[in-house]
Amino acid sequence: MTKQEVIKAIEGLSERELKAIIQTLNALSIMKENRYPFLGNFLGVTEEKSEQPDEFVCSMPISRQILNPYRIVYGGITATLADMAMGWMLEKRISDKDKFVTLEMNVRYHKAGTGKKLTATARVIHQAQDIWQMACHVHNDRGELIVTATGTFLQLRRNKD
Amino acid sequence: MTKQEVIKAIEGLSERELKAIIQTLNALSIMKENRYPFLGNFLGVTEEKSEQPDEFVCSMPISRQILNPYRIVYGGITATLADMAMGWMLEKRISDKDKFVTLEMNVRYHKAGTGKKLTATARVIHQAQDIWQMACHVHNDRGELIVTATGTFLQLRRNKD
Amino acid sequence: MTKQEVIKAIEGLSERELKAIIQTLNALSIMKENRYPFLGNFLGVTEEKSEQPDEFVCSMPISRQILNPYRIVYGGITATLADMAMGWMLEKRISDKDKFVTLEMNVRYHKAGTGKKLTATARVIHQAQDIWQMACHVHNDRGELIVTATGTFLQLRRNKD
Amino acid sequence: MTKQEVIKAIEGLSERELKAIIQTLNALSIMKENRYPFLGNFLGVTEEKSEQPDEFVCSMPISRQILNPYRIVYGGITATLADMAMGWMLEKRISDKDKFVTLEMNVRYHKAGTGKKLTATARVIHQAQDIWQMACHVHNDRGELIVTATGTFLQLRRNKD
Numbered sequence: 273m274t275k276q277e278v279i280k281a282i283e284g285l286s287e288r289e290l291k292a293i294i295q296t297l298n299a300l301s302i303m304k305e306n307r308y309p310f311l312g313n314f315l316g317v318t319e320e321k322s323e324q325p326d327e328f329v330c331s332m333p334i335s336r337q338i339l340n341p342y343r344i345v346y347g348g349i350t351a352t353l354a355d356m357a358m359g360w361m362l363e364k365r366i367s368d369k370d371k372f373v374t375l376e377m378n379v380r381y382h383k384a385g386t387g388k389k390l391t392a393t394a395r396v397i398h399q400a401q402d403i404w405q406m407a408c409h410v411h412n413d414r415g416e417l418i419v420t421a422t423g424t425f426l427q428l429r430r431n432k433d
Numbered sequence: 434m435t436k437q438e439v440i441k442a443i444e445g446l447s448e449r450e451l452k453a454i455i456q457t458l459n460a461l462s463i464m465k466e467n468r469y470p471f472l473g474n475f476l477g478v479t480e481e482k483s484e485q486p487d488e489f490v491c492s493m494p495i496s497r498q499i500l501n502p503y504r505i506v507y508g509g510i511t512a513t514l515a516d517m518a519m520g521w522m523l524e525k526r527i528s529d530k531d532k533f534v535t536l537e538m539n540v541r542y543h544k545a546g547t548g549k550k551l552t553a554t555a556r557v558i559h560q561a562q563d564i565w566q567m568a569c570h571v572h573n574d575r576g577e578l579i580v581t582a583t584g585t586f587l588q589l590r591r592n593k594d
Numbered sequence: 595m596t597k598q599e600v601i602k603a604i605e606g607l608s609e610r611e612l613k614a615i616i617q618t619l620n621a622l623s624i625m626k627e628n629r630y631p632f633l634g635n636f637l638g639v640t641e642e643k644s645e646q647p648d649e650f651v652c653s654m655p656i657s658r659q660i661l662n663p664y665r666i667v668y669g670g671i672t673a674t675l676a677d678m679a680m681g682w683m684l685e686k687r688i689s690d691k692d693k694f695v696t697l698e699m700n701v702r703y704h705k706a707g708t709g710k711k712l713t714a715t716a717r718v719i720h721q722a723q724d725i726w727q728m729a730c731h732v733h734n735d736r737g738e739l740i741v742t743a744t745g746t747f748l749q750l751r752r753n754k755d
Numbered sequence: 756m757t758k759q760e761v762i763k764a765i766e767g768l769s770e771r772e773l774k775a776i777i778q779t780l781n782a783l784s785i786m787k788e789n790r791y792p793f794l795g796n797f798l799g800v801t802e803e804k805s806e807q808p809d810e811f812v813c814s815m816p817i818s819r820q821i822l823n824p825y826r827i828v829y830g831g832i833t834a835t836l837a838d839m840a841m842g843w844m845l846e847k848r849i850s851d852k853d854k855f856v857t858l859e860m861n862v863r864y865h866k867a868g869t870g871k872k873l874t875a876t877a878r879v880i881h882q883a884q885d886i887w888q889m890a891c892h893v894h895n896d897r898g899e900l901i902v903t904a905t906g907t908f909l910q911l912r913r914n915k916d
Contacts, residue, residue, distance in 0.1 A: 273455045279440050281458050289461045292471060294434050296457040297442050300450045310453060310498045311507055337471045346472055347535045348516040352509025359508075373542065374508040375886060375907055378700045378861065380537040380727055380744060382720035397742060398704035403858060403909060405702055407742075420719060420729075422702060422744070424858055424907055426886060536725060536746055539700065539861045541888055541905060543881035558903060559865035564697060564748060566863055568903075581880060581890075583863060583905070585697055585746055587725060595777045601762050603780050611783045614793060616756045618779040619764050622772045632775060632820045633829055659793045668794055669857045670838040674831025681830075695864065696830045702859040 292337050315349070317356055320391065328361035331391040345385030354379060354408040354421035357392035362404055362425055365396070369430040372404070377423040385419075387412040402427040453498050476510070478517055481552065489522035492552040506546030515540060515569040515582035518553035523565055523586055526557070530591040533565070538584040546580075548573040563588040614659055637671070639678055642713065650683035653713040667707030676701060676730040676743035679714035684726055684747055687718070691752040694726070699745040707741075709734040724749040775820050798832070800839055803874065811844035814874040828868030837862060837891040837904035840875035845887055845908055848879070852913040855887070860906040868902075870895040885910040 273281075282293060299313035306313070315338065320329040330353075338349045355377055362372050394408040403426060410419040434442075443454060460474035467474070476499065481490040491514075499510045516538055523533050555569040564587060571580040595603075604615060621635035628635070637660065642651040652675075660671045677699055684694050716730040725748060732741040756764075765776060782796035789796070798821065803812040813836075821832045838860055845855050877891040886909060893902040 273458070275443065275446075275451060278451060278454055278458065279443060281462075282436065282440055282443065285436075285461065290436060290439060292457050292461055292475075293439055293454065296453050297434075297439065300446065300453060301442075309500055309502055309507075311501075311510065314498070337475070339470055340472075341470055342532060346470075346513060346516070347520075347538065348509065348513025349472065351512045351516070351538065351540070352507060355507070355509040355512070371503060373545070375888070376539065376541040376859065376905075377508065377512065378537065378539045378744065379512070380719070380746075381535050382727060384534075397702070398739065405704060405858070417720065420744070422700065422742070422859075424702075536727070537698065537744075539905065541880070541907075543888060558863070559900065566697070566865060578881065581905070583698075583861065583903070585863075595780070597765065597768075597773060600773060600776055600780065601765060603784075604758065604762060604765065607758070607783065612756075612758060612761060614779050614783055615761055615776065618775050619756070619761065622768065622775060623764075631822055631824055631829075633823075633832065636820070659797070661792055662794075663792055664854060668792075668835060668838070669842075669860065670831065670835025671794065673834045673838070673860065673862070674829060677829070677831040677834070693825060695867070698861065698863040699830065699834065700859065700861045701834070703857050706856075 288336070291335070295335060295337060312356060315352070317353060319360070322393070326395055328357060328364070328394045329391060330357050330360060331389050333389045334385065334387060342384075345390065347379070347381055350381070350385050350390065350410055350419050351377065351379045351421065353390060353392050354410055354419060355423065357394040357408050358406040358421070358423050358425065361394040361396070362406065366427055367430070371428040372425050373428065375424040375426050377421060379419060379421045381419055383412070383416055383418050385412065387414060389413050390418060397422070402429065449497070452496070456496060456498060473517060476513070478514060480521070483554070487556055489518060489525070489555045490552060491518050491521060492550050494550045495546065495548060503545075504547075506551065508540070508542055511542070511546050511551065511571055511580050512538065512540045512582065514551060514553050515571055515580060516584065518555040518569050519567040519582070519584050519586065522555040522557070523567065527588055528591070532589040533586050534589065536585040536587050538582060540580060540582045542580055544573070544577055544579050546573065548575060550574050551579060558583070563590065610658070613657070617657060617659060634678060637674070639675060641682070644715070648717055650679060650686065650716045651713060652679050652682060653711050655711045656707065656709060664706075667712065669701070669703055672703070672707050672712060672732055672741050673699065673701045673743065675712060675714050676732055676741060677745065679716040679730050680728040680743070680745050680747065683716040683718070684728065688749055689752075693750040694747050695750065697746040697748050699743060701741060701743045703741055705734070705738055705740050707734065709736060711735050712740060719744070724751065771819070774818070778818060778820060795839060798835070800836060802843070805876070809878055811840060811847070811877045812874060813840050813843060814872050816872045817868065817870060825867075826869075828873065830862070830864055833864070833868050833873065833893055833902050834860065834862045834904065836873060836875050837893055837902060838906065840877040840891050841889040841904070841906050841908065844877040844879070845889065849910055850913075854911040855908050856911065858907040858909050860904060862902060862904045864902055866895070866899055866901050868895065870897060872896050873901060880905070885912065
């Protein structure tokens with residue numbers, strides 16, 4: 273698809289469809305500033321101020337683009353938000369040179385993800401050596417608990433020496 | 434953002450950025466045919482032929498849009514693929530009138546998600562009354578095991594009478 | 595083994611071995627009073643006063659009989675304590691006529707189970723229809739977090755009418 | 756309780772109660788031979804021949820002592836069997852000098868544990884560095900699937916040099 277074909281296709285879009293394109297354009301634009309990958313920017317995941325020093329908070333608006341056939345947020349996307357929250361917190365706790373991987377994650381769905389946005393609050397449950405055991409809960413904009421997640425992360429140290 | 438502003442923004446995009454717009458346009462176009470929501474179409478999740486009658490298989494191409502800062506597929510997106518595979522299989526097994534919800538999901542990451550595509554194979558481990566206990570494994574295009582997932586789903590019957 | 599053979603075997607036991615027999619005898623004796631099955635009585639699981647109305651607390655002494663080769667409580671036994679705590683709480687919340695089953699449980703080990711006793715605190719995270727989503731944390735006698743567990747339970751109603 | 760008091764108490768036991776004492780005596784006796792801790796011997800967990808080289812199999816008889824109020828094996832005890840099976844397999848794979856810990860375990864209950872014995876089959880799903888991701892399924896003596904479990908284990912190397 274050439275740029276001209278893209279533009280022609282866009283001319284034929286409905287208002288609702290255009291919103292998905294705008295969401296994509298916004299993500300591409302924000303990527304240039306924050307240097308984060310596309311997905312988090314497309315989902316609109318942004319850090320929020322945390323009232324607790326040992327917690328990390330971020331939120332994600334609920335757009336039509338992430339709704340499942342029942343018009344609630346895809347469970348996998350809420351899981352993605354929880355994983356991002358835990359990973360983002362971990363990133364802040366480890367050396368810039370180190371990386372980390374998710375070994376496993378458990379996600380429990382309590383209520384349907386609906387409303388205007390979801391807010392994820394991550395915390396470290398326990399850390400020993402290179403193992404980080406973390407938890408995250410996700411609330412909707414009415415303060416209701418949507419998801420609780422727990423995960424095990426492995427810190428990969430650049431220099432073991 | 435008006436349609437004219439969108440088109441102007443697109444004119445300034447690089448080749449690489451344009452790919453994200455094309456991916457979005459494709460999703461919008463396919464949605465009209467298959468009536469599935471945006472996300473699965475954006476991720477390009479498509480059903481594959483299964484060799485086993487008791488398994489459901491679907492795959493997802495690995496685009497730049499779903500890569501994390503380490504250039505591997507976001508763990509949450511692989512979880513989304515697994516959840517979609519299990520849900521899609523379940524949808525085929527229950528009455529059209531019924532719905533279902535994911536009660537919880539456990540996702541185990543064995544290898545980094547890289548390559549051209551990921552393939553998810555779902556199966557029912559056990560079903561009793563309205564509880565479906567399912568499992569899914571995800572392989573990369575070299576046949577390596579990337580993720581194993583297990584989930585508990587609740588079937589919501591339209592008429593309990 | 596006849597009763598006479600049992601008595602003869604007991605005469606040859608060391609002080610340490612005798613303790614396992616005493617623990618068994620105690621369990622058999624308490625069973626007559628509380629009508630609970632052997633295992634919980636053998637493990638010495640007893641209800642504790644809870645300071646929070648929405649929590650259920652029980653504890654288990656750490657005897658030599660539940661230690662693994664590293665001299666820490668078997669992970670499975672701490673899981674058993676957590677499952678019993680969640681189940682016991684649930685039992686108090688549902689009708690006497692109803693039963694329940696554990697659909698799945700996730701247990702996360704943070705510290706080795708050592709010291710004199712373990713205390714489990716259970717709570718209901720969310721309940722809808724017949725599904726109970728519960729959590730439990732286990733502390734040692736120094737107040738350190740040993741285990742966090744989460745579980746999904748299904749209430750089986752005697753009369754659906 | 757002195758040895759004389761123990762013997763007196765045993766004289767008053769019913770046939771059924773005596774079985775719990777015999778089970779305890781057997782465990783104490785077998786401990787001297789196999790040098791394994793009390794619990795596994797009390798539960799009667801024994802290694803079975805595996806037909807697959809990459810699997811480890813062990814079984815546990817179902818005695819009255821491990822039944823819950825519904826007369827099915829306590830979920831925590833089936834979890835203990837699964838954890839022991841995975842740990843036992845791991846023990847055979849690592850150096851005698853190394854230890855390991857269970858980081859987390861997920862246990863899914865498919866059918867009630869009833870019958871004469873439960874058989875657990877463990878396998879390694881993936882191993883990288885010091886992380887072992889394992890799985891285990893438990894069948895009853897009619898070959899029905901009772902439990903599927905997955906766990907993450909950390910190998911603790913004695914000498915990192």
